[in-house]
Amino acid sequence: MKKHLRVLTVFATASLVVTVAGCASGSDAGGGDGPEPVVMWGSWSGDQVDQLEAQAERFNESQDDYEVSYVPQELVEEKLLTSLAGGQVPDVVLWDRYQTSLYAPKGALAPIDEFMEEDAVDTSIFYEPALGEMEVDGELYGLPLLVDNRSLLFNQTLLTDAGVTAPTDWDELKTAAEALTVKDGGKLTQAGLDLSDPGLFNMYLAQAGGQLLNDDQTKTAFNSPEGLEVLNFWQSLLDAGVYEQGFGDTGDSFAESRTAMKLDGPWALSTLDKVDGLEYGVVQPPAGPNGDQGAYMGGFGLVIPEGAKNAEGAWEFMKWWTTEAENGVAFGEISGWIPANIEAANDPFFTEDEHYAAFIETMNYAQTRPNVQGFSDVEGKALVPALERFLSGEISAEQALKDAQEQGDQLLEQNR
Incomplete structure (x- = not known):
């Protein structure tokens, strides 16, 4: 079973914290014979909750090991810092990529380099500027998920x-x-x-x-x-x-x-x-x-917080959504968001649409704000x-x- 050493170290410490039964802020992995829960946080609300739940359900139906659930949060970045102090963090976060350079140095995010190396993920499948927003001081702290431009x-x-x-x-x-x-x-x-x-x-x-x-x-x-x-x-x-x-x-x-x-x-x-x-x-x-x-360009990524109890489940969900082009296209059909996966973004669903086509063309030279x-x-x-x-x-x-x-x-x- 794949493990991230840094996350395991934090998990060993976090496991000493008494958890509150029924709390929706973190997962209780390993308890029972069913799929292990993977809790996702994000700031999306309203109709967007239905979009994320539909995508999570697609992942849940694709395998038997993990079950992702979405818990919306206001001010998700600040809430994450508070939860870190109490040992109650989610497993994965829908993350504004622009915040990575601010929160990674605070110890809020776990690097994913070992996961990337073990599964031989090809980083060239992503828009390079979007991937660059997830990197701080030579370490990768997540994968780009969605992109946009004006x-x-x-x-x-x-x-x-x-x-x-x-x-x-x-x-x-x-x-x-x-x-x-x-x-x-x-x-x-x-x-x-x-x-x-x-x-x-x-x-x-x-x-x-x-x-x-x-x-x-x-x-x-x-x-x-x-x-x-x-x-x-x-x-x-x-x-x-x-x-x-x-x-x-x-x-x-x-x-x-x-x-x-x-x-x-x-x-x-x-x-x-x-x-x-x-x-x-x-x-x-x-x-x-x-x-x-x-x-x-702006947009979102997926990150694993430090201390996540089910980092491996979070990684499998991240990898499924971001590296498999068909899953990025499927969420585009649900939500209208453009995938950060280049192959997915260039699917006919986007490129043959009279309104999306220009956005895809603009992605070819869009850059990100200084990281x-x-x-x-x-x-x-x-x-x-x-x-x-x-x-x-x-x-x-x-x-x-x-x-x-x-x-x-x-x-x-x-x-x-």
């Missing part, structure tokens, strides 16, 4: 009425956005392009040929000519009146045909497909001034707040980048 959604009816086609670069994007903007007595009634999310700066920066951090990832690099080019482009769109701050804050203005174009992810498709009369399309994000393509401790704070506490002040007209583009750089460099220094 591509350009457009209202086909509005574009046809305005006599424009889906844009392929920034110049065409601006031209189309202006043609699609409608005002009534000076009041914006139809936005040409949604500019509400300053967090999309990273993908515009990639399209401009810039980068978020310097080569050794010790300092920010977005206060650059390329970063300024992005903000100047945004300003030109705002000056043209294609969007106003606060427009569409109530409801879904794209679904309501009040916004003609927006950068959004595949999670939006299931909602849009239910809107009567909405004809929309999806294309890759427009290229930058020099033809550079740029996009960022260094502290960058999430740089983004959330320094960069995005400065960009919000810029978009609201409080500060200039130059000041926004300067402020974000100074605070961001301090945050990176504090986390080294």
Whole structure:
């Protein structure tokens, strides 16, 4: 029977902790003649619980050794740290990959390198940037499961009425956005392009040929000519009146045909497909001034916490879901999520779908945010707040980048 030595060491210690009968936070492996329980945590709730339970049931029916059950948790990362202290952890966690570089150094996650080596898992089957988010200091802490990116959604009816086609670069994007903007007595009634999310700066920066951090990832690099080019482009769109701050804050203005174009992810498709009369399309994000393509991917992985009582069962479930392409496609059919397994993502279910196809094409060059401790704070506490002040007209583009750089460099220094 395969075992992970580090997990076994923690298990020996954790077994001394008195468990509470009936607690759903961890499994009671080995108790009885039936399949061993494998408890999965995640932050998914609502209809997504049914999706995960359906996938778990497929695994449970595929073999007789383990039975996976899903227990939703709010603030799953923080809950995991609390549970580690009490010795009550789940066996596997549906995990935001972006959090790996923050929580692995805290001792929250168990490396899976021995499992990978013993089962000879070929890492080339995964999108490399997604796999890289699961690696910290040379150790692999999980497998990528689901991926996403932001591509350009457009209202086909509005574009046809305005006599424009889906844009392929920034110049065409601006031209189309202006043609699609409608005002009534000076009041914006139809936005040409949604500019509400300053967090999309990273993908515009990639399209401009810039980068978020310097080569050794010790300092920010977005206060650059390329970063300024992005903000100047945004300003030109705002000056043209294609969007106003606060427009569409109530409801879904794209679904309501009040916004003609927006950068959004595949999670939006299931909602849009239910809107009567909405004809929309999806294309890759427009290229930058020099033809550079740029996009960022996010998504989830599966990890085994330190102290998991049934690490082997968790591993078998992870391996079944992530390495066997048909299982990734099956969950895509259930949920609409794109698998991190390249073969699964390129299944006809996605590539022959008029809306998913562009997302799959964008995956070919999408990158991930820097996998260094502290960058999430740089983004959330320094960069995005400065960009919000810029978009609201409080500060200039130059000041926004300067402020974000100074605070961001301090945050990176504090986390080294």
